[in-house]
Amino acid sequence: MQHLSEQEILRRKSLEELIKLGIDPYPAELFKVNVSSAEILKNYNINKLDYKNVSIAGRIMTRRVMGNASFAEIQDAEGKIQIYIKRDEICPGEDKTLYNTVFKKLLDIGDIIGIEGYVFTTQVGEISIHVSSLKVLCKSLHPLPIVKEKDGQTFDAFEDPEQRYRQRYVDLIVNPAVKDVFIKRTQLVNTMRNYLNNKGYLEVETPILQPIYGGAAARPFKTHHNTLDMPLYMRIANELYLKRLIVGGFDGVYEFSKDFRNEGMSRFHNPEFTQIELYVAYKDYYWMMDLVEEMVEKIAMDLHGTTEVKVGENSINFQRPWKRFTMFEAIQHYTGVDISNMDETQLREAAKNMGVHVDAKLGKGKIIDEMFGEKCEHLLIQPTFITDYPVEMSPLAKKHRSKAGLVERFEAICNGKEICNSFSELNDPIDQRQRFEEQLELGKRGDDEAMVLDEDFLNALEYGMPPTAGLGIGIDRLTMIMTNQHSIQDVLLFPQMKPKK
RNA sequence: GAUUCCGUAGCUCAGCUGGUAGAGCAAUACACUUUUAAUGUAUGGGUCCUGGGUUCGAGUCCCAGCGGGAUCACCA
Numbered sequence: 001m002q003h004l005s006e007q008e009i010l011r012r013k014s015l016e017e018l019i020k021l022g023i024d025p026y027p028a029e030l031f032k033v034n035v036s037s038a039e040i041l042k043n044y045n046i047n048k049l050d051y052k053n054v055s056i057a058g059r060i061m062t063r064r065v066m067g068n069a070s071f072a073e074i075q076d077a078e079g080k081i082q083i084y085i086k087r088d089e090i091c092p093g094e095d096k097t098l099y100n101t102v103f104k105k106l107l108d109i110g111d112i113i114g115i116e117g118y119v120f121t122t123q124v125g126e127i128s129i130h131v132s133s134l135k136v137l138c139k140s141l142h143p144l145p146i147v148k149e150k151d152g153q154t155f156d157a158f159e160d161p162e163q164r165y166r167q168r169y170v171d172l173i174v175n176p177a178v179k180d181v182f183i184k185r186t187q188l189v190n191t192m193r194n195y196l197n198n199k200g201y202l203e204v205e206t207p208i209l210q211p212i213y214g215g216a217a218a219r220p221f222k223t224h225h226n227t228l229d230m231p232l233y234m235r236i237a238n239e240l241y242l243k244r245l246i247v248g249g250f251d252g253v254y255e256f257s258k259d260f261r262n263e264g265m266s267r268f269h270n271p272e273f274t275q276i277e278l279y280v281a282y283k284d285y286y287w288m289m290d291l292v293e294e295m296v297e298k299i300a301m302d303l304h305g306t307t308e309v310k311v312g313e314n315s316i317n318f319q320r321p322w323k324r325f326t327m328f329e330a331i332q333h334y335t336g337v338d339i340s341n342m343d344e345t346q347l348r349e350a351a352k353n354m355g356v357h358v359d360a361k362l363g364k365g366k367i368i369d370e371m372f373g374e375k376c377e378h379l380l381i382q383p384t385f386i387t388d389y390p391v392e393m394s395p396l397a398k399k400h401r402s403k404a405g406l407v408e409r410f411e412a413i414c415n416g417k418e419i420c421n422s423f424s425e426l427n428d429p430i431d432q433r434q435r436f437e438e439q440l441e442l443g444k445r446g447d448d449e450a451m452v453l454d455e456d457f458l459n460a461l462e463y464g465m466p467p468t469a470g471l472g473i474g475i476d477r478l479t480m481i482m483t484n485q486h487s488i489q490d491v492l493l494f495p496q497m498k499p500k501k
Numbered sequence: 502g503a504u505u506c507c508g509u510a511g512c513u514c515a516g517c518u519g520g521u522a523g524a525g526c527a528a529u530a531c532a533c534u535u536u537u538a539a540u541g542u543a544u545g546g547g548u549c550c551u552g553g554g555u556u557c558g559a560g561u562c563c564c565a566g567c568g569g570g571a572u573c574a575c576c577a
Binding site: 003005006007008010011062064065066067068069070071073082084086087088108109120122123124126128142143144145146147148149150151153155156157158159160161162163165166174216217218219237259261263264266267268269273275417418419421449472473474476477487488497498499500 | 502508510511512513514525526527528529532533534535536537538539540545546547548567568569570571572573574575576577
């Protein structure tokens with residue numbers, strides 16, 4: 001038996017009382033709603049005649065009882081609206097039970113009711129609904145956190161992160177701004193989907209349970225299939241499957257992919273997260289940069305009506321064109337050192353001079369990556385493309401058409417963080433096999449994030465994949481920027497949490 | 502994983518050098534027919550995260566654990 005607080009016991013008693021009065025606290029039949037709170041508040045003053053007979057349902061959020069008349073606020077999916085309940089209006093006869101007992105005593109903040117009535121404006125000027133009938137739709141058994149508000153100031157906000165994430169339903173009820181973040185997240189996904197569909201690309205679904213995981217450097221979750229009696233891995237990326245589809249003759253495919261990585265958690269990392277990956281045949285990474293600019297600019301416009309987005313202290317402008325730097329140019333720009341022709345010994349020396357600590361085991365590519373990560377990335381606030389990465393770090397990207405040791409790869413950096421990763425895809429099957437073999441070597445040396453060799457993927461490439469541009473965008477990260485949220489947990493409805501006791 | 506801060510009523514938070522647990526909102530009762538953080542009067546409500554220890558006595562001090570936040574590391 002669960003432990004009940006005083007208030008929870010009282011609510012259960014009220015529930016019993018309602019039933020004794022012949023009122024079903026959880027009725028089965030639909031309640032006809034003909035308007036939303038937001039629509040009334042928006043349009044009532046424009047056309048008052050339309051709101052003589054409104055029927056609306058919502059949760060009781062506040063109550064102000066003044067004898068034989070009361071005000072309350074009810075909240076529906078779109079917002080809150082005040083209702084005015086007069087005893088003799090909802091109880092026209094001798095029997096005043098519905099008002100005196102049901103409304104005043106047995107109903108609580110948090111209960112859901114349906115009302116009918118007409119809209120009017122109170123003496124203080126607030127658009128309200130004058131209630132003519134009231135129906136109980138759902139009795140709530142837990143007291144709701146009470147958040148009060150005046151002149152834009154909030155009092156006693158429900159803000160303990162642990163409770164908010166564990167009981168997101170409560171968070172959504174009492175913190176309307178939270179709901180708005182998730183509406184924007186869906187708008188963001190819709191904008192992308194519409195944009196890509198309009199270009200004629202096909203949204204597809206590929207396996208989440210994979211016998212061989214691939215497409216990224218990460219540690220996977222491992223699971224087991226009972227009937228087949230074999231291990232399966234939850235995908236860390238869908239890249240290799242989408243490229244198989246390009247081999248198969250689709251010219252453009254994309255997937256919003258839930259990926260799973262068995263790694264540490266932080267305000268930027270949840271064990272499961274969402275990426276979109278896109279592959280388009282006969283294109284290269286320059287072409288893909290144009291697409292990213294256009295699509296992300298469109299997202300900003302659709303969400304905010306402007307390309308200018310506030311993120312923390314910064315104002316970020318997504319208007320095209322974005323700045324483009326090669327990785328070497330970026331390092332030269334921020335450190336004054338030109339590393340483009342350095343060998344490994346010189347690079348090690350340069351890193352030391354910059355104050356970048358590099359492990360003796362790191363190869364050339366990793367040293368460059370460390371320099372960029374420590375000296376440049378966090379300074380890139382406005383959206384910027386960084387291009388042409390060392391080949392060692394990009395086993396699935398095509399070698400650069402003119403620069404030895406580099407690949408045709410770019411990342412878009414924004415607010416000091418990567419928001420996408422893209423390359424001209426490696427379609428030379430012999431080169432790809434060599435790269436996988438280098439990864440195997442890394443794995444043997446103890447790198448538990450090294451890629452495994454996927455023989456079937458190589459087989460596909462050997463049939464021939466057209467030149468292809470590929471792209472991955474972290475949806476959670478992009479949503480954080482577009483909605484100005486500090487933590488990934490604030491853009492995931494149900495972030496991963498340890499069970500409580 | 503490391504460092505650091507936090508955990509007290511349904512919610513937001515006080516609680517001093519250790520001395521029987523406090524406020525506002527919410528709840529209960531009464532009053533009040535256009536209020537709005539409604540108001541007035543009265544009342545009830547606690548496993549002080551858990552387990553040890555020190556002490557005559559622990560919400561408070563010490564140790565361990567659980568959960569959470571922040572920062573750092575790996576990573577998207």
